[in-house]
Amino acid sequence: MGFIAKLVYEQAGIVIREHKEAMTRGRLARRVKALGLGSVSEYCAFLKTPAAADEIPELINAVTTNHTSFYRERHHFDHLRKEVLPRLVQERSGRRGRIRIWCSAASSGEEPYSIAAVSRDVLGSRSDIDFKILATDIDTDVLVKAEAAVYPSDQFERLPSDIRPLLKLEPHGGRGEVRISDDLRRMIAFKRLNLIERWPMSGPFDVIFCRNVFIYFDTQTKASILDRFVGLLAPGAFLYLGHSESLPQPHPQLRLIGRTIYERLP
Ligand SMILES: C[S@@+](CC[C@H](N)C(=O)[O-])C[C@H]1O[C@@H](n2cnc3c(N)ncnc32)[C@H](O)[C@@H]1O
Incomplete structure (x- = not known):
């Protein structure tokens, strides 16, 4: 072994x-x-x-351990929906401004589709903002599932009634499965990316989700990835970590502002 x-x-x-x-x-x-x-x-x-x-x-x-679920650790989606996106939309609308979100350990798609769902709720039908979610994972099997966007319908039964409809589920195939709507799927680009290798993106990102993957890394790996996240986050942007995760050591450019929510300082 x-x-x-x-x-x-x-x-x-x-x-x-x-x-x-x-x-x-x-x-x-x-x-x-x-x-x-x-x-x-x-x-x-x-x-x-x-x-x-x-x-x-x-x-x-x-x-890899791929455990995930829709709206897991709901407080991050509430923060994104109520605090972050309304402000970004106000700042960037009109000038075809960009909003970029990176979901960096996306697993089988539940997390990026939850991000897309709350984002669509805030964006509505406006077309004056260039909005994109990049969803990456090292595991190619889960990425295939994520792109298919088909899930057993019982996964949604216990979701709170205020956020479940935001996922815009459509019947699929009649075997107790549902599919995430094209509208939400089009908001996301799925790609394979290994967090410990070189990243092709140059940023800046307004939000990075990196949840429940740091638990598998050692301190040195976490510190190096965090430094690279900071390099890609715009000043005032947010980083969400998983519930049992914290920074390996305080970072001079990251300020804890909520439950595993960090703001990138200028
Ligand atoms: C437990 S899941 C977390 C999924 C989701 N972020 C959540 O919180 O529900 C961890 C994911 O991290 C991915 N992962 C593990 N090592 C990775 C690496 N070096 N680069 C990118 N993804 C990795 C795994 O493939 C897995 O899908």
């Missing part, structure tokens, strides 16, 4: 802690089977061969 843990750390920054090794073995079982191998040891031996280059993304897809 040491070999796999080292490879996953080098490739994705994810630290596989000892108490998670059994779970990781379980997740690797599907790769072992897909390749017609007999055990995780055989899988490790395969990963050491030159033929394994194409297997690395599959390995990363297998070990």
